[in-house]
Amino acid sequence: MTDTPHPGRHGRLSVMCSAVDGVRIVALHGEIDHAVTDELSRALIPVDGATPPRTVVDLSDVTFMDSSGINVFIAAHHRVNESRGWLRIAAPQEPVLRVIQLIGLDAVIPCHATLEQARTA
Template sequence: MNISIDVKETESKLAVKVSGEIDAYTAPQLREKLFPLSEKEGVKMVVDLSEVNYMDSTGLGVFVGVFKNVRSHDGEFKIVGLSERLQRLFEITGLADIIDINSQIEGGVQ
């Protein structure tokens, strides 16, 4: 199980590109990378999951935690590039109603 996490920071915007699988084995790496970033006051975090081919509930838990952290620090959190399968996962769990998910990738996340 491999995961790659690339972070690009410009002013108060963070572009995070995740590739691979997010599961019980790789989620701790994702949490370790994203949580410190999510504690910055007013951060705008955009996470691109277009190259994630699998995610389980452990991954969803990481994103819920990061989302709550970002919001508690007056920031913005968005997930882009969801495959149909991942989009359905967010919809089934009700997270699509809470977290800003957008299937379109906006400029800057490479």
């Protein structure tokens, strides 16, 4: 496993990227709103394109997400699918899970109760 902080930190969101068995783990901490969409996009959409991206986004420490976060997830999902990869969501807290379910994002991007389930599904 490798841990690397994502360049740049906004006061309300921090991003930690790691890899386990070829799966990128993007752990987010804080709040996801319009002020952090650029940083979130950079974290979710890989630049290198060498291999199909397999990414799990750990939302266990995200306390708030609005529609701008949903939009970033949908854009990232489309980009990753174009590269024949996948994007999964792991361990959202109840308030964030309600937003995900209300919007129907969990019907587009698989959402799992734990990081391990998301990584190995």
